Amino acid sequence: MKASGRTTVRCWRWRHNALKRRIDVVEAWVVLAGWAFALLGGLLAGAMAAGAVERAVERQRAESRKVTAVLVEDAPGPSPARAASDHRVWGKVRWTAPDGSAHREEARVPPRAPAGSTIPVWVDRGGDLTTPPVSPGEAWLHTTVGGVLAGALTGGAVLGAAWVARLCLDRRRMAQWDAEWERIDTRRGWKTG
Numbered sequence: 314m315k316a317s318g319r320t321t322v323r324c325w326r327w328r329h330n331a332l333k334r335r336i337d338v339v340e341a342w343v344v345l346a347g348w349a350f351a352l353l354g355g356l357l358a359g360a361m362a363a364g365a366v367e368r369a370v371e372r373q374r375a376e377s378r379k380v381t382a383v384l385v386e387d388a389p390g391p392s393p394a395r396a397a398s399d400h401r402v403w404g405k406v407r408w409t410a411p412d413g414s415a416h417r418e419e420a421r422v423p424p425r426a427p428a429g430s431t432i433p434v435w436v437d438r439g440g441d442l443t444t445p446p447v448s449p450g451e452a453w454l455h456t457t458v459g460g461v462l463a464g465a466l467t468g469g470a471v472l473g474a475a476w477v478a479r480l481c482l483d484r485r486r487m488a489q490w491d492a493e494w495e496r497i498d499t500r501r502g503w504k505t506g
Contacts, residue, residue, distance in 0.1 A: 336489070340482045347475025351468040359464025366459040370452040377443050382408035382434045385417065388426040400424060406432060410440025418442055 388404035404422040409415055420442055422432050437443045447455065 334486070334489070336482055336486050340479060343475055343478045343482065347472055347478075351471040351475070354471050355464035355468030358467035359460040362463030363456045363460030366456045367452070370447055370455065374446045376438055377435045377446050378411055379433050379445075380408050380411070380436055381431050382406035382420060384422060384426055384428050384430045384432060386428050388422045388424055391424040406434065408434060408436070408440075410436060411438075412440060414440055416440050416442075 383406060385405040385407055389402050391400055391402060400423075401421040402424045403419045404426065405417065406420045406422065407415065407417040416436075418441075420432065420434050422430075426432070435443050435445045
């Protein structure tokens with residue numbers, strides 16, 4: 314079987330060519346700028362997002378403290394409906410906040426824990442219960458995923474804008490070709506289409 318005699322000319326919009334139009338050069342610059350801005354913008358947005366997530370994690374760690382709470386009453390047994398949970402139940406606890414004020418609220422405690430048991434809880438600066446800060450592994454995952462997603466979305470948005478610009482340029486090129494064919498046909502007395 315004979316191979317095709319057609320050759321692909323790469324970067325033809327950058328080379329000297331009698332058939333090249335100004336719109337072809339503009340399209341080449343749009344494509345080049347689109348890829349460059351997508352790469353640089355994606356890297357910059359990813360780094361900024363990763364930094365923002367990292368600062369939020371550090372702020373959460375700085376604002377929460379682990380204190381010891383005392384169970385006020387016996388904790389109930391585990392509920393059979395919550396078999397898939399972490400096997401903790403709600404129980405009334407009391408603790409002293411870092412500022413010295415006494416607090417009393419419900420917190421997640423081990424099931425059937427006797428009154429007077431000590432349980433570690435996380436509190437914010439005001440002494441109210443809060444969720445524990447994320448672990449270093451979770452922080453790394455959040456930072457990485459946030460950076461990658463921000464970079465990908467930014468790069469995709471830039472490439473999408475470049476694609477729309479290319480569509481507009483293609484439409485303009487086709488309109489120019491139509492006008493030139495019309496001019497050639499009417500000069501020779503022909504009528505296409």
